[in-house]
Amino acid sequence: MRKFINYCKESFVELTTKVSWPSWKVLQNSAVLVMLATVILAAALLVIDYSFQKLMSVIYTL
Numbered sequence: 178m179r180k181f182i183n184y185c186k187e188s189f190v191e192l193t194t195k196v197s198w199p200s201w202k203v204l205q206n207s208a209v210l211v212m213l214a215t216v217i218l219a220a221a222l223l224v225i226d227y228s229f230q231k232l233m234s235v236i237y238t239l
Contacts, residue, residue, distance in 0.1 A: 199207070
């Protein structure tokens with residue numbers, strides 16, 4: 178049990194003193210970039226899905 182407590186203490190010290198956390202502005206920019214990429218990917222998949230749907234309906238009606 179002592180090893181686990183020591184591990185928790187060392188982990189806390191490492192996270193509070195040794196890790197360089199990004200600033201709030203960098204986090205906001207990253208979040209906006211991820212949201213924008215998600216919207217673009219969703220739009221691309223929507224177009225691909227719609228195209229395949231139309232293609233399959235043309236093939237099945239032959």
